[in-house]
Amino acid sequence: MSAAHDERDELGEALQHMGAAARASARSLARADKAQRATALHAMSKAVLAHKDEILEANARDMEAALNAGASPAFADRLKLAPGSVDAMASGIETVAWLPDPVGLVEDEWVRPNGLKIARVRVPIGVIGIIYESRPNVTADAAALCVKSGNAAILRGGSEAMGSARAIRTAIAEGLERADLPPEAVQLVPTSDRMIVGRMLAGLDGTIDVIIPRGGKSLIARVQKDARVPVLAHLDGNCHVYVDKAADPKKAVEIVLNSKMRRVSVCGAAETLLVDAAGAGHLLRPLVVALLDAGCEVRGDRITQTIDPRVEGAVDDDWYTEFLDAIIAVKIVDGVEGAVKHIAKYGSSHTDSIVTEDKLAAEIFLREVDSAVVLHNASTQFADGAEFGFGAEIGIATGRLHARGPVGARELTTFKYVVKGDGQTRP
Amino acid sequence: MSAAHDERDELGEALQHMGAAARASARSLARADKAQRATALHAMSKAVLAHKDEILEANARDMEAALNAGASPAFADRLKLAPGSVDAMASGIETVAWLPDPVGLVEDEWVRPNGLKIARVRVPIGVIGIIYESRPNVTADAAALCVKSGNAAILRGGSEAMGSARAIRTAIAEGLERADLPPEAVQLVPTSDRMIVGRMLAGLDGTIDVIIPRGGKSLIARVQKDARVPVLAHLDGNCHVYVDKAADPKKAVEIVLNSKMRRVSVCGAAETLLVDAAGAGHLLRPLVVALLDAGCEVRGDRITQTIDPRVEGAVDDDWYTEFLDAIIAVKIVDGVEGAVKHIAKYGSSHTDSIVTEDKLAAEIFLREVDSAVVLHNASTQFADGAEFGFGAEIGIATGRLHARGPVGARELTTFKYVVKGDGQTRP
Numbered sequence A, B: 001m002s003a004a005h006d007e008r009d010e011l012g013e014a015l016q017h018m019g020a021a022a023r024a025s026a027r028s029l030a031r032a033d034k035a036q037r038a039t040a041l042h043a044m045s046k047a048v049l050a051h052k053d054e055i056l057e058a059n060a061r062d063m064e065a066a067l068n069a070g071a072s073p074a075f076a077d078r079l080k081l082a083p084g085s086v087d088a089m090a091s092g093i094e095t096v097a098w099l100p101d102p103v104g105l106v107e108d109e110w111v112r113p114n115g116l117k118i119a120r121v122r123v124p125i126g127v128i129g130i131i132y133e134s135r136p137n138v139t140a141d142a143a144a145l146c147v148k149s150g151n152a153a154i155l156r157g158g159s160e161a162m163g164s165a166r167a168i169r170t171a172i173a174e175g176l177e178r179a180d181l182p183p184e185a186v187q188l189v190p191t192s193d194r195m196i197v198g199r200m201l202a203g204l205d206g207t208i209d210v211i212i213p214r215g216g217k218s219l220i221a222r223v224q225k226d227a228r229v230p231v232l233a234h235l236d237g238n239c240h241v242y243v244d245k246a247a248d249p250k251k252a253v254e255i256v257l258n259s260k261m262r263r264v265s266v267c268g269a270a271e272t273l274l275v276d277a278a279g280a281g282h283l284l285r286p287l288v289v290a291l292l293d294a295g296c297e298v299r300g301d302r303i304t305q306t307i308d309p310r311v312e313g314a315v316d317d318d319w320y321t322e323f324l325d326a327i328i329a330v331k332i333v334d335g336v337e338g339a340v341k342h343i344a345k346y347g348s349s350h351t352d353s354i355v356t357e358d359k360l361a362a363e364i365f366l367r368e369v370d371s372a373v374v375l376h377n378a379s380t381q382f383a384d385g386a387e388f389g390f391g392a393e394i395g396i397a398t399g400r401l402h403a404r405g406p407v408g409a410r411e412l413t414t415f416k417y418v419v420k421g422d423g424q425t426r427p
Helices: A002-031 A034-050 A052-068 A073-079 A083-098 A137-148 A159-178 A194-201 A217-226 A249-261 A277-293 A316-320 A335-346 A359-368 B002-031 B034-050 B052-068 B073-079 B083-098 B137-148 B159-178 B194-201 B217-226 B249-261 B277-293 B316-320 B335-346 B359-368
Strands: A106-111 A117-124 A127-132 A152-156 A186-188 A210-214 A239-243 A270-276 A297-300 A327-333 A351-355 A373-378 A413-424 B106-111 B117-124 B127-132 B152-156 B186-188 B210-214 B239-243 B270-276 B297-300 B327-333 B351-355 B373-378 B413-424
Touching (some): A002 A117, A002 A127, A002 A186, A002 A194, A002 B359, A034 A137, A073 A159, A194 A217, A239 A335, A249 A351, A249 A373, A270 A277, A277 A327, A277 A335, A316 A327, A327 A335, A335 A351, A351 A359, A359 B413, B052 B159, B073 B159, B127 B137, B127 B194, B137 B152, B152 B194, B239 B335, B249 B277, B249 B351, B270 B335, B351 B359
Parallel strands (some): A127 A152, A239 A270, A270 A327, A297 A327, B152 B186, B239 B270, B239 B351, B297 B327
């Protein structure tokens, strides 16, 4: 017991030290100019490639241990790094290096009647805590976006991926040092002890400014429940495609199939198809048959059930459900207003798309559907940082404040007001 | 007990009903265009003026009850509405009506290689819960900024100001109805029952998107501890003025006096004066003497204590303290770097000012001091929504995410991504 207690104390001290080092590094990063941060990113990318063998070896050891411990094939798939994955990681960091720099951007400026010049300028948030599970590439993606946006990162990866994460972090630290930036700007917690998550959620003695959890719903729920600092997280993605009476039938089929079936397990996958009653006569059958033929289970309302014997009956719960599987709920609605109403009631404000050639219907949908991402004539699966041009992705936020939708480097910044006067005092 | 229980149930139901009505009203407001929301604000302003007598009578009754209950003069002062205060309230709403509309603003747009057009557009947050104390004008200010930004508001005022708040809210509801907007867009909770605060902090069954507390530190601390929804709040304002060796001595004295003494109880009041060692020889004495002569207690470091026998000795705690009183801590620091270091250690990231004619020193200070508001040659007391041109003020945020510094209509909005395609699917 006493030895365990000593270990706890040591771990606590190590964490405290990490927090202080992260805060100091955040100041160095915020002070560094664009060129220095870009140099660091290029060096990080090169170092990841240079350490490819070590990273792959560490990953092979993680894989072996996980498989010996009886990991599921899906779990092993998330954990595994193919040689190409390391190249992709390096080129991801490189992509981030070339993106526009969000730090120092003047978003707005104005002059007050008393002559004060006020500017709203984007600045780094400070220290970002990232809690994730088994995907090793998160280590590289998160590090790249944090350095890009001038933030320090404290990373807590999954226990099974600890070796891989350590090898990747070693390369990243080397890159930072080459650009004369402190390697502590990106730190990895020393063990996967659950106590660490608790300390991070409490803000690590005031050194963590925001927590970003990445992983399954139980992780996100725990983080949202226990965090004493702000959280940017992804909860539910109950996404809709609404096919309007004025839809191009070919586009409609392509977009619906892609939205549902490209990858069924991503948060931007469509879960419900809404079809305009006024267009159902010619649109519903091709849509439903295409889905069924693609191997998708269709749960339809009464009208949809008449289309094909393979269609099953939908219950009210289906409209709320994020299937994350080859299952779709299908309902006839009364035009764009009916679609907006359905989405307001059952949706999760994540990503919703309208298919129509009617510009006015599209405008109504885009304005009135209150989701992080609204699309016109495009697949819901575009709800993704890379597809938005953000480079590596740190996740998708389903909250309403600060960040919404794909979280890129910009959302890892906040702002300050810079006020310039020539001696003004307030009357 | 049973009667009390029934009352509780009734209150619970009333709150649930309020939440649902707020959510529905938020949709109406978000759908309303600029002109309709502006019309509502003009009508709200007129209605406040038209109901001036009722508002003043209700306030007189609140005052009488508060004084009978032994309210302090400071408390009574915050509660009291002079006839001019109602005019100021009405013209405050009018000012907000004429401000630029933040809703629908396209902050950024870009085209992806696949032809998708992505725009980041500002949209209302939804339903804002505001928990405040005795100042009746908060009712009008909060209502105006919420309507301006397309949000519904649920207001919980202090029990002593309930009558005043009700009279103001009645006028506001009348204004909303004149513009064909639902009067439930601005609601006031029916009693000051403490249970209501708890329900609001829990998000009122998912109907409140953000809580803004306005009042003393114990209220803010409770809200930050218990809220299960995001909070925009003001905690500490330990503000600094740094007088650089290259400061204009006259501006320095004026800015320091104004920053500290204009009003000592506001969050933007300076609490610590930092003086550059290289300029202390000619700058320190006039600054310290001016402060002492203005009736300010000066707590200085060793050098400052040699200036005047009235200077008391400062202890380490003084550098951390938000005095909110005619007391200032004074310290000699080693140039702008020393000032930045001191503020990083002791400051609260609220508002800090540099006085100098040296542009480079100013640039370093403005960039490296990590506060919501940084000023050059201007008083810290400008940290205020009205002074920033935001019209009525809903508070100052000391958190780092979403809003920082004075919170205006813009910070009561969030954004969504509007993506326009012509049939794109994701490979």
